[in-house]
Amino acid sequence: MSDKNEKNRSVSVDKDERRLKPIPFAITFLVMFALWLVLSGKFDAFHMGLGVISCLIVAAMSSDLLITNTTFSTIPGLWGRFLMYFPWLLWQIVLSNIHVLKLVYSRDPLTRINPQMVYFKSRLKNDMALVTFANSITLTPGTITVALSVYGDYAVHAIDDTTAGGLPGDMETKSGHIFGE
């Protein structure tokens, strides 16, 4: 016990940070074990036992990396809203894919495209909302996020005036809505 305490003191000053939290640990374990079952596909005792041991070790080491927030009541609503958002995002991806496809096969692409940098400030505050919005921009062909600051300053590279004009648009409101903004 004294050995363990000394180790804790030398590694980190804050003991609360080092203590294993049960709920993040359980969630991490379940996610890891589900992934293990899907990837292994073997349901006998030996292979599942190996899975339990490995998942316990990994969850003990890295549960604070996967689950960083401390409130869990918001998680189901968050995932529900994300699942509502995803079909809309897919539809936007389809639309802009058709747009870029037309540009690629146009007779003279160099006159049709107009590459430009778009700078704007988002009103989103939540880090995850900012990242989700940035990833959504990059996933949509025709716009790529170049830079993003923690204060919500975006720099986006757009391929032509149509895709540049669509920023920030509905996507900002909708990705903000996932995280309750």
Next chain:
Amino acid sequence: MIVLTVIVGLLMAVGLFIFLTAAVGMIRFPDFYSRLHPAGMIDCMGVLLTMGGLALFALFDGGISLASFLNFAKIVLIVVFIYITSPTATHAIIDAGMRAGLQPWTKKKDM
């Protein structure tokens, strides 16, 4: 079963057409930054359609069983991970270009 084959074939044909479009776009567009836009089409639509076709085929061909569901789940996981990592990789590569000081091609320079 013929319905399944037609749907899967259609999905994969459209997906491969997107791949071809992306390759053509990478040749026809003028500079590094604008070439990343058609490359991004592979990440989203190309992968979604081809992997979606494969996932449907894995799930329904030969009847739904545990093994076929596991194959389906693995293919879905591929799409999920590509959707998370590929925008990050695209962002990393465009950010590297900006930091290195490569100026984007603009129309005004030519006129």
